[in-house]
Amino acid sequence: MCGITGYIGDQDALPLVRTGLQNLEYRGYDSAGIAADTGELSIYKRSGKVKELLSAAPESADARRAIGHTRWSTHGPPTDTNAHPHTNCDGSVAVVHNGIVENYDTIKDELADHTFESDTDTEVIPHLISEYLDDGLTPADAVRETVNRLSGSYAIVVMVAGDDRIYAARNESPLVIGHGDDGMFLASDVTAFLEETQRVTYMQDGDLAVLSATGLNLYRHGEMVDPEIETLDWEADAAEKGGYSHYMLKEIHEQPSALRQTISGRLDVDAGEADLELAIPDEYLQSLDEIQIVACGTSYYAGEYAARLFEELANVRTTVTIASEYAVNDSRDPWRTLGLAVTQSGETADTLSAIRTASDAGMKTMAVTNTLGSSVTRETNESVFIRAGPEIGVAATKTFASQVATLGMLAVAFGRKRGELSRDRAATVLENLRSIPGAIQQVLDRDQQIGAVAEAYADSDSFFFIGRHLGYPVALEGALKLKEISYDHAEGFAAGELKHGPLALVTGHTPVLAVLTEGARPQETQNNVKEVQAREAPVIGATTSDYNRYLDETFSVPDVGVFSPLVANVYWQLFAYYVADLKDRSIDKPRNLAKSVTVE
Numbered sequence: 001m002c003g004i005t006g007y008i009g010d011q012d013a014l015p016l017v018r019t020g021l022q023n024l025e026y027r028g029y030d031s032a033g034i035a036a037d038t039g040e041l042s043i044y045k046r047s048g049k050v051k052e053l054l055s056a057a058p059e060s061a062d063a064r065r066a067i068g069h070t071r072w073s074t075h076g077p078p079t080d081t082n083a084h085p086h087t088n089c090d091g092s093v094a095v096v097h098n099g100i101v102e103n104y105d106t107i108k109d110e111l112a113d114h115t116f117e118s119d120t121d122t123e124v125i126p127h128l129i130s131e132y133l134d135d136g137l138t139p140a141d142a143v144r145e146t147v148n149r150l151s152g153s154y155a156i157v158v159m160v161a162g163d164d165r166i167y168a169a170r171n172e173s174p175l176v177i178g179h180g181d182d183g184m185f186l187a188s189d190v191t192a193f194l195e196e197t198q199r200v201t202y203m204q205d206g207d208l209a210v211l212s213a214t215g216l217n218l219y220r221h222g223e224m225v226d227p228e229i230e231t232l233d234w235e236a237d238a239a240e241k242g243g244y245s246h247y248m249l250k251e252i253h254e255q256p257s258a259l260r261q262t263i264s265g266r267l268d269v270d271a272g273e274a275d276l277e278l279a280i281p282d283e284y285l286q287s288l289d290e291i292q293i294v295a296c297g298t299s300y301y302a303g304e305y306a307a308r309l310f311e312e313l314a315n316v317r318t319t320v321t322i323a324s325e326y327a328v329n330d331s332r333d334p335w336r337t338l339g340l341a342v343t344q345s346g347e348t349a350d351t352l353s354a355i356r357t358a359s360d361a362g363m364k365t366m367a368v369t370n371t372l373g374s375s376v377t378r379e380t381n382e383s384v385f386i387r388a389g390p391e392i393g394v395a396a397t398k399t400f401a402s403q404v405a406t407l408g409m410l411a412v413a414f415g416r417k418r419g420e421l422s423r424d425r426a427a428t429v430l431e432n433l434r435s436i437p438g439a440i441q442q443v444l445d446r447d448q449q450i451g452a453v454a455e456a457y458a459d460s461d462s463f464f465f466i467g468r469h470l471g472y473p474v475a476l477e478g479a480l481k482l483k484e485i486s487y488d489h490a491e492g493f494a495a496g497e498l499k500h501g502p503l504a505l506v507t508g509h510t511p512v513l514a515v516l517t518e519g520a521r522p523q524e525t526q527n528n529v530k531e532v533q534a535r536e537a538p539v540i541g542a543t544t545s546d547y548n549r550y551l552d553e554t555f556s557v558p559d560v561g562v563f564s565p566l567v568a569n570v571y572w573q574l575f576a577y578y579v580a581d582l583k584d585r586s587i588d589k590p591r592n593l594a595k596s597v598t599v600e
């Protein structure tokens with residue numbers, strides 16, 4: 001996801017910010033930029049790799065303050081113009097920003113006499129600051145007033161020409177300040193400046209930081225406070241992964257913040273509306289007969305989850321086909337059939353080929369993807385972005401959660417536009433969606449319990465995952481995760497299917513991991529739990545309510561309605577992770593697998 005770096009002090013700021021940007025590259029990005037105080041604010045921006053920016057920008061500039069940014073596109077494609085920093089009309093205010101300004105449209109309308117150059121939400125910030133400066137406010141007050149106007153999640157860093165400070169503010173997006181020997185550093189994560197200092201102050205939501213060459217003034221809710229300084233004990237290598245031993249573990253833990261980004265600005269819970277800025281006409285959705293989802297692997301399981309939601313919330317027949325198996329049945333009316341590609345990378349060859357087949361048959365097509373500007377966005381009529389941020393571990397984790405959440409919003413939007421979903425029911429589902437980040441955080445806080453259970457069962461012969469309804473795709477996904485990274489044999493089953501064959505494999509050495517949450521028909525699945533226990537299999541259950549009586553191990557899941565199985569999935573992710581870690585597997589790059597599969 002986007003990264004921020006900055007320095008103010010006695011050293012030349014440009015080389016330090018250049019290094020900061022290189023240190024942030026691991027986060028993934030698609031463009032980068034720098035603003036340096038060279039007497040005026042000099043701006044350098046490039047789409048593509050940091051090295052392209054660095055070859056376009058000077059190596060040194062005798063600047064005493066500079067800020068840098070790596071952008072991961074959400075509003076507008078990755079172009080030079082959309083890269084940060086953004087400036088006001090005369091280039092005297094420069095801003096870098098992580099997160100999303102939800103009310104940027106309203107602010108832009110108010111700034112009708114300003115000229116905007118980019119497609120970004122960020123650009124309203126320097127323009128608004130300059131308005132307050134023109135009204136006679138100090139830079140610190142202008143930033144404070146601007147921040148008061150923003151809704152959404154953000155970390156912003158600001159420089160004003162002719163001034164000698166850097167200003168920073170945050171809300172639900174991290175910022176950390178580094179106390180150096182001869183100046184102050186600022187970054188979205190400590191990796192950016194860890195070689196320079198390990199003495200840090202973490203900013204909190206609502207803080208305004210004013211950095212000068214000599215130190216930091218920190219304002220909390222308007223009052224100046226003494227900054228708490230911590231000394232880190234981190235190797236630079238560990239910091240690359242934010243202190244986690246693997247990217248996969250980091251990405252599992254990023255799910256609450258990724259999901260906040262996914263839903264940010266898209267829910268109106270009281271009105272029961274989800275706004276995904278769809279261009280697709282309402283009349284088309286009202287006459288829709290069928291949705292045909294195409295996807296591979298984990299995205300296919302997200303599609304299976306979504307199909308159940310589309311049927312339930314939008315009353316539209318939905319099929320899910322593994323992309324490499326997709327063919328169009330001539331009996332369908334293409335005008336009333338929507339082809340929906342689910343692909344986090346947007347580059348999976350099988351999925352691209354399937355959606356082309358749908359398009360060639362005359363269907364309207366849509367993509368749900370994590371990657372702006374990817375091939376699937378060019379192949380389809382409409383794209384919806386899941387905004388999970390970059391995922392580096394080969395095994396998909398946070399993208400699965402953000403795919404399901406996005407598809408859930410789509411199901412609500414379709415249901416409402418088709419007149420199939422009441423406002424009250426929609427409001428309940430959206431409230432559930434809003435509660436997922438907190439519910440997942442509660443699971444992540446039980447990380448130690450999961451590690452202990454994984455250790456107890458790591459040496460089993462084989463692992464079975466079972467679930468019903470929305471728990472079934474989660475069982476399939478749980479098994480896939482475990483086999484991918486631990487190389488152990490694992491299978492996912494519809495709980496009711498065990499007795500039709502697979503039960504023959506169940507012994508005391510095949511732990512069964514069962515989804516027993518809301519939305520997964522726990523009452524019925526409980527019978528299957530007893531079935532396997534009668535064959536001496538230990539049962540590990542992820543459960544929301546009263547279904548733990550027979551379990552050997554209980555993982556408790558907060559009730560978030562139809563998204564409870566999605567929260568249960570986080571237990572399966574961590575279980576897989578710890579089993580694989582105990583076996584010292586190559587977790588981030590499992591053997592034989594690639595992150596983006598661009599061959600059919």
Ligand code: F6R
Nearest residue numbers: 297298299343344345348395396
């Ligand atoms: C599993 C995994 C893969 C991908 C599949 C599709 O952890 O990551 O199964 O889900 O290769 O990839 P995308 O979503 O990029 O189309």
